[in-house]
Amino acid sequence: MKFYITTPIYYVNDIPHIGHSYTTITSDIMARWKRLNGFDVFFLTGTDEHGAKIAAAAKEREKTPQELCDEMSEKFREAWKLLNISYTDFIRTTQRRHFVSVEKIFQMLFDKGLIFKKKYEELYCVGCERFYARKDLDENGCCHFHKTKPVLQSEENYFFKLSAFQNALFERITNPNHKEYIEIQPEERRNEIIGKLKLGLEDVSFSRTAVEWGIPLPFDKKQTSYVWVDALINYLTGIGYTENETNFQKYWPADIHLMAKDILWFHSVIWPAILIGAGLPLPKRVYSHGFFTLNGSKMSKSLGNVISPQELVDKYGVDAARYLVVTLMPFGPDGDISWQGLTLKYNTDLANNMGNLISRTIKMTEKYFNLHVPQTVPNLELAKKVAAILKENFVSDMDNMRLHKAAETLQSAIALVNRQIETDAPWELAKTDLDKLASCIYAYLQATDIIVMHLLPFMPTVSEKIWQITGAGCDINEAAKKYFENTVIPENGFSIPNAQLQSPGILFPRLF
Ligand code: MSP
Numbered sequence: 001m002k003f004y005i006t007t008p009i010y011y012v013n014d015i016p017h018i019g020h021s022y023t024t025i026t027s028d029i030m031a032r033w034k035r036l037n038g039f040d041v042f043f044l045t046g047t048d049e050h051g052a053k054i055a056a057a058a059k060e061r062e063k064t065p066q067e068l069c070d071e072m073s074e075k076f077r078e079a080w081k082l083l084n085i086s087y088t089d090f091i092r093t094t095q096r097r098h099f100v101s102v103e104k105i106f107q108m109l110f111d112k113g114l115i116f117k118k119k120y121e122e123l124y125c126v127g128c129e130r131f132y133a134r135k136d137l138d139e140n141g142c143c144h145f146h147k148t149k150p151v152l153q154s155e156e157n158y159f160f161k162l163s164a165f166q167n168a169l170f171e172r173i174t175n176p177n178h179k180e181y182i183e184i185q186p187e188e189r190r191n192e193i194i195g196k197l198k199l200g201l202e203d204v205s206f207s208r209t210a211v212e213w214g215i216p217l218p219f220d221k222k223q224t225s226y227v228w229v230d231a232l233i234n235y236l237t238g239i240g241y242t243e244n245e246t247n248f249q250k251y252w253p254a255d256i257h258l259m260a261k262d263i264l265w266f267h268s269v270i271w272p273a274i275l276i277g278a279g280l281p282l283p284k285r286v287y288s289h290g291f292f293t294l295n296g297s298k299m300s301k302s303l304g305n306v307i308s309p310q311e312l313v314d315k316y317g318v319d320a321a322r323y324l325v326v327t328l329m330p331f332g333p334d335g336d337i338s339w340q341g342l343t344l345k346y347n348t349d350l351a352n353n354m355g356n357l358i359s360r361t362i363k364m365t366e367k368y369f370n371l372h373v374p375q376t377v378p379n380l381e382l383a384k385k386v387a388a389i390l391k392e393n394f395v396s397d398m399d400n401m402r403l404h405k406a407a408e409t410l411q412s413a414i415a416l417v418n419r420q421i422e423t424d425a426p427w428e429l430a431k432t433d434l435d436k437l438a439s440c441i442y443a444y445l446q447a448t449d450i451i452v453m454h455l456l457p458f459m460p461t462v463s464e465k466i467w468q469i470t471g472a473g474c475d476i477n478e479a480a481k482k483y484f485e486n487t488v489i490p491e492n493g494f495s496i497p498n499a500q501l502q503s504p505g506i507l508f509p510r511l512f
Contacts, residue, residue, distance in 0.1 A: 046091030051227030374438035
């Protein structure tokens, strides 16, 4: 079983911020989750390095475009390293392998008569790197995303016969029984796409004469590829389209393309049309999430209100930062975030709920059992209860990208164990019933192990640490893979009787 997941490739005119991090961490959690479920995962991310926007940014900074790309692409790599992103490959569109793919696709579309030359005059937004019809602009004639006026461009370019794909796309997007059905999420955005499709598709310009910083067309070297066509093809290049046929056959089509709503149109209409044109299978799911604003305003480097991965990690640590970013808002709608909101969630979910469970369970084990898993008749009742809750909700939420909901279920499982501790009052049992005390502490450790295996994709390092702290001993990834195969808890649980525990220190110090 394979699973191919992608993030958008990010423009190198900007620094990586919490918006890019949201998509990338979400993809990483999905990639890790699928690996735990036995899938052979290919997880692709990278940087989008051509086009007018990048050329202009380089000029502004008095660098060559290549220098800017090298420098900024590295910043994305560094950010993903910091956030413990487990990508399989990082693609850069200035790589040689990508030129070859783009040329191949262009030539194929050209040979099939899907590309023709035409003179046109249209409004172009450099920020979006796309043309707009007047009806798609706001009341001031500005683009909705950048609030700037697109400029009139007139060129003779190569056009792609997008209009020819209207029916084919409509079928594939609306008919779940179609063998090449593309599932677009969320529902409202899918409906928007369908609505627009019904209005009809116009042919689109796929090349530029005035943009030098791009990939020259194989059949007319005086023109370069429109940056969006170049960018979309990265999803093929990244898995070896022109250099590793076996790999390509193994992973294509993509199982999920992830992105925010700003670029859903390109992924659900333009991209599938290119693929149909090239005779390639279509991606199975195209999922878009909402846009973050920060304290009510659009995040932008020029306004100085971006949250960087480094700031997040400095404040919360890597694992907590990952958890907080993806659980702050549901996957789909727009959301406003703030440092206060992040810290509140950190304190509630991690310092209080999770931290409390670990620290008191271990403290009691230390106090009453000399930091060893109590030797007792295995009591797996609580662990089974927790496992059942997680199996029912967590799994389907994860598979459907509802990570915030999956995390809520995790928090309720933690709360359940915390409540059980209150009910059992082990500190009283210590005075009256040592057998029951041993059985209870044993039960908390086992339940914690189940919780931690589910937390693993969100917080890989901390989960591994907690796993060792609770005396589970073996490799958490191996244990979790085995567990998720059939969700059966081993007879003696995971924290084996008499195993030595570790002192946790403070995992999540309270923040103010
Ligand atoms: N280069 C194109 C994508 C080409 S993919 C074939 C591009 N790049 S981008 O740098 O602008 O990245 C856009 C993506 O970054 C969004 O779709 C989203 O995944 C992420 N985000 C950037 N800012 C964001 C927010 N403020 N909020 C949420 N996600 C955002 O478009």
